[in-house]
């Protein structure tokens with residue numbers, strides 16, 4: 750069995766985190782991997798940088814503020830994540846399921862005003878995932894789902910979320926050589942997961 754790096758992306762409320770958890774269960778139960786061979790992780794992480802990014806997001810209500818600072822923190826957090834968790838796990842032939850990766854930076858931080866080319870350049874040396882699943886939902890539906898979870902954070906304002914949602918829908922244009930699959934995530938979870946399973950079967 751060979752290591753694989755699989756990324757789950759989408760706007761807040763797209764259901765990506767649920768799909769990542771379901772994917773983990775599926776790989777363990779139906780694909781027969783042992784618990785130590787499957788890693789479920791997320792960005793921002795709990796590192797010093799990741800925690801700062803999260804804090805900024807909680808205290809700062811305007812999505813357009815602190816763009817450079819956010820960008821810097823997300824990139825540093827990702828480098829740290831790759832170095833200490835993702836790369837070592839892949840070297841041990843593990844399956845790494847990662848909730849958010851560079852595509853989130855591309856969508857959110859370019860909307861915050863960071864140059865797209867600069868974002869791409871900062872990620873040039875970072876590992877390209879074996880599979881990127883992008884959960885595609887309209888902002889209205891995502892907001893309904895988040896609404897049921899409680900308080901809103903800075904990137905959860907309707908107009909901004911519409912832009913984020915469109916950003917993810919069109920993400921393939923910016924990463925043409927990468928294995929990105931856009932998944933219709935407006936359907937019920939079991940139906941969405943059928944699509945996820947189809948894609949997982951191609952690589953695992």
Ligand code: TYD
Nearest residue numbers: 761792793806823849850853854857858904
């Ligand atoms: P989210 O997955 O919603 O975390 P939580 O489990 O705390 O709800 O991610 C937190 C937010 O961080 C989300 O609104 C998107 C934002 N984000 C960026 O803006 N850029 C990035 O590179 C990453 C990884 C996240």
